[in-house]
Amino acid sequence: METITNTLRDSKVARWAALAMVAFTMLCGYYLTDIMAPLKPMLEKELLWNSAEYGIFTSAYGWFNVFLLMLIFGGIILDKMGVRFTGKMATIIMVVGTAIKYWAISTHSLDTVQIIGMKGQVVIASLGFAIFGVGVEVAGITVSKIIVKWFKGKEMALAMGLEMATARMGTALALATSVPIAEAFGKVSAPILVCLIMLCIGMISFFIYTFMDKKLDKSVAAEADRNGNLEEEESFRFSDILNIVTNKGWWYIAILCVLFYSSVFPFLKYASDLMVNKFGVDPKLAGTIPALLPFGTILLTPLFGNLYDRKGRGADIMILGSVLLIIVHALFSIPFLNQTPVAIFLIIVLGIGFSLVPSAMWPSVPKIIPEKQLGTAYAMIFWVQNWGLMGVPALIGWVLNKYCISGTHLVDGVAVSSYNYTVPMMIFTGFGLLALIFALLLKAEDKKKGYGLQMPNIKK
Secondary structure, three states: OOOOOOOHHHOHHHHHHHHHHHHHHHHHHHHHHOOOHHHHHHHHHHOOOOHHHHHHHHHHHHHHHHHOOHHHHHHHHHHHHOHHHHHHHHHHHHHHHHHHHHHHHHOOOOOOOEEOOEEHHHHHHHHHHHHHHHHHHHHHHHHHHHHHHHHOOOOHHHHHHHHHHHHHHHHHHHHHHHHHHHHHHOOOOHHHHHHHHHHHHHHHHHHHHHHHHHHHHHHHHHHHHHOOOOOOOOOOOOOHHHHHHOOHHHHHHHHHHHHHHHOOHHHHHHHHHHHHHOOOOOOOOHHHOOOHHHHHHHHHHHHHHHHHHHHOOHHHHHHHHHHHHHHHHHHHOOOOOOOHHHHHHHHHHHHHHHHHHHHHHHHHHHHHOOHHHHHHHHHHHHHHHHHHHHHHHHHHHHHHHHHOEEEEEEEOOEEEEEEOOHHHHHHHHHHHHHHHHHHHHHHHHHHHHOOOOOOOOOOO
């Protein structure tokens, strides 16, 4: 295959500018994803939600992606229609879902409504979150394919690391700012309104990017014409799905992904509450300690991505990240380790682990799957991941409500339940152990098939 050397992607300014625009869109998306995590005590106080209802709400993120296969359809649309159409569609869906969620949390018209035996407010807010979940996940796979499109053979892992770091900045801002915003406006719904405004700006940013993408396609076509290479890349076929699901390496990455992310993102949903119940942190400050995790990844994920680009060792990086995950959650589960400095230290170590695995995992997929199938391959990995993002928060909420209530404490004069988090943290430790097993299996498969996961990404 002839190498294209004079296209828009060969301009460093152009490809990094393109990355900045789509990464900002994902920052806005992840800001909304985690904005409610520090607000759990306020939801219990102001809206009278319990842990099970909060667990159902947080699990709604994956409802449509998992049960209606919306993520897989999104991946097929991406491979069929391209990044511009799919990205525009995804950002619009994010805005619509957030608007529904904001209305449900802010209105009093649902206060006495029951839907399928549940609070109407919980159900409608969950539906809005589920719609948003479709948009942000499809946007995520679209941005992954955009990065491969601009950076393949170049600084791909670094670019993916910087995109993830920017997205984690959204998570960190959500954990750190949601309670101050809610208190400043006197409403638990106020942070969601801020998210809605940011998502509208993020949508505009992606729409601006599409003009650059169109110029890239024109430059690639012009270069191919100059080289006499007029053959078009073979388009995606539905039979390609069979090729993906029969690829053992793809399965190892998909299962590693769901286990790893199920040990981190659902943990963050409850981390602020863990800080209050186990470490005695003031609820107003409880979100600041978990916020250290994404702030750490902002620096470390690009660093490890750059290391993978230049030195390789992708499988070893994923193994090390899984080991750190196990250590952190196992120590969180020990009851007498309840000093605030311990919590801060463990969050920092978890941030290192959280930087290691994604920095190597996502850039490894193009080494296993052909580019024409990448959208669907990423979508199916995200689909598997969404089983964890949907099921684990609901599982943890159910476990807390049924087995872990240890008493009550006052939040602004209102009695809310106190929880013992030992069992939930042991569950997260189990996920980490399984993630390590599949990271080792992936390394063995790479050695057998020669995918090049241990090799550098930058081609010299």
